[in-house]
């Protein structure tokens with residue numbers, strides 16, 4: 001079994017614990033076979049600045065990843081987890097991916113633009129189904145830009161949705177279809193499995209991953225990757241292992257263990 005992870009964060013994003021070096025040392029100690037570091041990318045003009053590095057910190061991040069990568073005997077890739085907003089597509093392509101020489105780009109859609117504000121997907125206002133549809137349209141448009149290596153937590157909205165009703169299935173199904181059309185692996189997210197459980201209708205479940213979504217994804221033939229989304233370096237590989245257990249439970253027979261080389265194996 002090749003232990004890998006292509007989704008993890010550093011203290012630069014202001015909501016994670018550990019440095020690039022901490023992640024690489026923890027991954028090495030856990031027997032890692034390949035690691036992708038994907039901190040939240042910066043945006044210009046203070047946009048989303050509370051939860052990410054600044055543009056001025058980007059070079060230091062890149063240098064840290066490249067330097068620390070030389071200290072271990074498994075490949076370490078440089079990446080970013082990004083929000084999509086059409087106004088920042090050129091910024092993502094040129095100022096982030098190209099300038100930094102990123103090896104991979106993760107699409108993590110957490111925010112939706114509601115006329116004047118960026119709303120976080122967890123904010124109860126997204127119970128408003130109009131915003132769910134906006135979120136879906138934005139995410140599908142984002143996927144189609146073709147700049148991504150995989151799609152993080154495609155079932156994130158199930159953290160706030162009460163049930164898998166026709167609307168949830170239509171919206172998350174559209175995101176799933178767009179990912180499949182673009183040949184993009186979708187992520188079983190190990191972090192969601194450690195978050196406070198979601199309780200409704202007398203059932204207790206993970207906020208995400210959400211079972212019905214993943215059975216649906218399996219039926220549609222989606223490619224799957226299992227990542228920890230570590231916001232603490234100690235979880236850098238454990239979250240990947242939790243994700244594999246989950247993939248096995250759903251019945252996937254193959255997962256992507258390196259989205260850059262395309263390597264796959266049984267979960």
Ligand SMILES: [Zn+2]
Nearest residue numbers: 009013015231
């Ligand atoms: Zn984060």
Ligand SMILES: [Zn+2]
Nearest residue numbers: 007081108229
């Ligand atoms: Zn993340």
